[in-house]
Amino acid sequence: MTGDFRRSSHCAGLLALLLLAGCGGSSELVTATGTVLLDGEPLAGVVVEFQPVSDTGSTASFGLTGADGRYHLMRTAFESGIAPGEYLVRIYCEAEAGGVDCRDADESRVEIPDRYQTFSELRVTVENRRRNRLDFELTTP
Numbered sequence: 001m002t003g004d005f006r007r008s009s010h011c012a013g014l015l016a017l018l019l020l021a022g023c024g025g026s027s028e029l030v031t032a033t034g035t036v037l038l039d040g041e042p043l044a045g046v047v048v049e050f051q052p053v054s055d056t057g058s059t060a061s062f063g064l065t066g067a068d069g070r071y072h073l074m075r076t077a078f079e080s081g082i083a084p085g086e087y088l089v090r091i092y093c094e095a096e097a098g099g100v101d102c103r104d105a106d107e108s109r110v111e112i113p114d115r116y117q118t119f120s121e122l123r124v125t126v127e128n129r130r131r132n133r134l135d136f137e138l139t140t141p
Contacts, residue, residue, distance in 0.1 A: 029081030042069025
C-alpha cells in the first residue's frame with residue numbers, strides 16, 4: 001500500500017507541474033521596447049498602450065516613456081513583456097491618473113494628435129521572438 005501511495009503522490013506532483021507549465025505564465029511573454037518621437041523629438045512621460053486586436057486571450061501591456069522617449073512594455077506592475085500577436089497602439093498623457101503631465105522642456109503642454117490616442121491608427125505585430133523593437137515616429141498635422 002505504501003508503494004501505491006508514493007506512486008500516486010509522484011503522479012499527482014508530476015501532473016501539477018505539467019499543468020502549471022501550460023498555464024499562460026510569463027514564459028509566453030516576449031520583451032518589447034522602443035522609442036516614441038513627436039516631430040523628431042523624444043516624447044517623455046506618455047503612456048504607450050498595446051491592446052490586442054483580436055480575441056486571442058491576450059491582455060494589454062503598457063509602458064511609460066522616459067526623458068529620452070524610450071519605453072519598456074509591462075503586462076502588470078510586476079510582470080514584464082507582452083504576448084506575441086496583433087495590437088492597436090495608443091499613445092497618450094495620463095495626468096488625470098497621477099501620471100506625468102506631458103509638458104516639454106519649456107513647460108508648454110504637449111499635444112498628441114487624436115490619431116495616436118483615442119482614435120489611434122497605429123497597429124503593430126509583436127513577433128514571437130525574444131526581443132521586439134517597436135519605435136513610433138509621430139507627427140503633428
